[in-house]
Amino acid sequence: MSSPLFPTPNALFGAANGLAMLGWIALAVSPAHARWAGSARLFAGRVIPVFLALWYVVLFARNGMADGNFSSLQGVARLFAVPELLTAGWMHYLAFDLFVGSWIAERSSALGLPHWLLLPLLVLTFLFGPAGLLVFLMLQTVVMGWRRRATDTTSSVSARTPIGSLVAELLQRERRLAIFGFIVLALLIPATVAWGLDERTLRGANVWLKPMKFLLSVGLFALTTAWLVGHLQAGAHHLRAVTLMVWVLIGSGTFELVYITVQAALGQGSHYNIGDIFHGVMYALMGIGAMSLTATQVVLAWLLIRHGDPLRPAAYRLAVIIGLVMTFVLGASVGALLSVPMFKPPEIAVLPVVGWSMAGGDLRPSHFLGIHAQQVLPLVGFAVAGWGEVTSRRTIWVVTTAYVLLFVAALVWGLAGRL
Numbered sequence: 001m002s003s004p005l006f007p008t009p010n011a012l013f014g015a016a017n018g019l020a021m022l023g024w025i026a027l028a029v030s031p032a033h034a035r036w037a038g039s040a041r042l043f044a045g046r047v048i049p050v051f052l053a054l055w056y057v058v059l060f061a062r063n064g065m066a067d068g069n070f071s072s073l074q075g076v077a078r079l080f081a082v083p084e085l086l087t088a089g090w091m092h093y094l095a096f097d098l099f100v101g102s103w104i105a106e107r108s109s110a111l112g113l114p115h116w117l118l119l120p121l122l123v124l125t126f127l128f129g130p131a132g133l134l135v136f137l138m139l140q141t142v143v144m145g146w147r148r149r150a151t152d153t154t155s156s157v158s159a160r161t162p163i164g165s166l167v168a169e170l171l172q173r174e175r176r177l178a179i180f181g182f183i184v185l186a187l188l189i190p191a192t193v194a195w196g197l198d199e200r201t202l203r204g205a206n207v208w209l210k211p212m213k214f215l216l217s218v219g220l221f222a223l224t225t226a227w228l229v230g231h232l233q234a235g236a237h238h239l240r241a242v243t244l245m246v247w248v249l250i251g252s253g254t255f256e257l258v259y260i261t262v263q264a265a266l267g268q269g270s271h272y273n274i275g276d277i278f279h280g281v282m283y284a285l286m287g288i289g290a291m292s293l294t295a296t297q298v299v300l301a302w303l304l305i306r307h308g309d310p311l312r313p314a315a316y317r318l319a320v321i322i323g324l325v326m327t328f329v330l331g332a333s334v335g336a337l338l339s340v341p342m343f344k345p346p347e348i349a350v351l352p353v354v355g356w357s358m359a360g361g362d363l364r365p366s367h368f369l370g371i372h373a374q375q376v377l378p379l380v381g382f383a384v385a386g387w388g389e390v391t392s393r394r395t396i397w398v399v400t401t402a403y404v405l406l407f408v409a410a411l412v413w414g415l416a417g418r419l
Contacts, residue, residue: 006062009083013090016052020094023048024126027101028119032109045102052095059088093129101125104136111143117167120185123192124216135220138379139166170223173230174237180250181222184257188215191261200267210270211261217371218253221293224374225249228300228320236307245296245303252289259286272344287339294332297324297374315392319381322400323373330370330407334414338363363414369407376403 007015023044030040068079080086101122108118121139125132143166170178195208202210229242236242259282263270274280301324308317337343345362356362380399384392 009087012055012059012087016055016087016091016094019048019051020098023098024101024122027105027122030105031115032105037109041102041105045099045106049095049099052091052098056088056091056095059084059091063088097125097129097132100129100133104132107136107140111140113139113143113166120188120219123188127192127212128216131216138375141379141383142166169230170226174226174246176246177222177226177229177249180253181219181226184215184219184222184253187257188212188219191215202264202267202269207264207267211257211264214257214260218257218293221371221374222249222253224378225296225300228304228324228378231304231309231312231317231320233307233309236303239303239307241299241303245299248292249296252292255289256286256293272341274341283339287336290335290339291332294328294335294371297327301325313381313385313389313392315389315396316378316381316385318393319396320378322396323375323377323381326373326377326400326403327371330373330404331367332370334363334367334370334411338367361414361416363411366407366410366414369403369410373403 026040026044030037034040063082063084066079066082066085068077068081068085069075070079080089104121104125105118108121121132121136123132124135167178167182170181191208191212195206195212198206198208200207229237229246232242260270263273270286271283274283301321304317304321304324338345343363345356345364356364377396377400381392381396384395386392387395
């Protein structure tokens with residue numbers, strides 16, 4: 001429904017983006033100790049989302065559901081084929097992500113997290129919404145777990161667990177991987193700036209989106225590995241297998257990130273770019289690097305079986321080992337399929353930000369599930385470790401089964417029409 005007095009969808013889109021960006025900037029420049037921090041969170045997390053919500057309601061009131069609906073994927077596609085409703089959907093995304101970002105800032109302040117650690121969380125939430133929320137919830141679980149154990153004076157674990165910031169804990173557990181992970185996540189900031197300034201696209205997405213996704217994934221992968229290395233017995237930290245695993249992870253991760261970033265800067269693809277000898281060789285090396293990266297998790301699982309800290313709850317150790325093995329078995333297997341040109345993801349009906357195709361035939365969702373078993377299963381084990389040995393183990397196996405079934409469903413959906 002158009003009116004000469006009503007703003008166009010393009011005008012509303014630009015205004016909403018500018019307003020949301022003001023909110024994110026307000027959160028980024030407002031450390032918890034700043035006098036204006038409370039006002040900044042109110043502005044970013046309440047005032048702006050309410051304003052966007054009002055425009056969302058107005059747009060739907062003017063256009064109704066058009067020919068679309070929320071009951072099927074095709075219905076949603078028809079709904080968002082209307083520019084005004086697509087704009088409303090974008091405002092929904094902006095409002096909710098900003099609200100969540102403000103909530104994360106509030107909770108981070110309550111937990112006493114340093115502001116520099118909050119910044120990558122805000123960037124992650126700004127770009128990948130639910131992924132930012134998931135990482136923060138994991139971090140919050142860890143920090144609150146420390147505090148619970150610190151107050152339990154009868155626990156031998158609390159006597160061994162350093163009290164302090166997450167950064168200090170990670171550096172103590174595996175300094176090399178922790179430093180590498182922090183550097184990689186810090187690089188998200190300049191990559192985000194490049195994403196905002198560079199309008200070039202490749203296969204329908206900004207050229208900097210792929211480097212940003214890989215920076216986030218590799219950084220989180222390295223920090224999770226650093227954390228889990230801390231579950232080895234003290235003497236095992238100096239084993240050659242640990243050193244080899246660390247440097248393989250750092251080397252393969254660095255190679256992947258450098259090549260992907262350089263290709264983005266050149267406006268060229270890093271994946272499926274095999275038009276000449278150089279790019280064909282580099283693509284093959286990327287595949288070897290990715291396989292080596294995930295293989296480090298099997299090595300770590302083997303080390304934990306042989307040299308794991310006996311003071312850790314047995315159910316938690318089980319969840320960690322299962323998660324590490326699944327990361328390689330599930331993640332690497334789908335990664336190998338993705339490296340084959342015939343499994344190149346389709347470029348139609350693409351979801352914003354993640355870039356996954358809603359039309360089927362996309363293996364990336366199953367690959368995502370496989371790789372992030374590294375975080376999900378240990379987090380489940382950590383959460384249920386106090387439920388009693390039998391109950392904890394049963395819960396872990398139930399969650400593992402459900403996770404594998406979800407992975408299989410995503411894999412079948414991704415293979416549909418390809419074989």
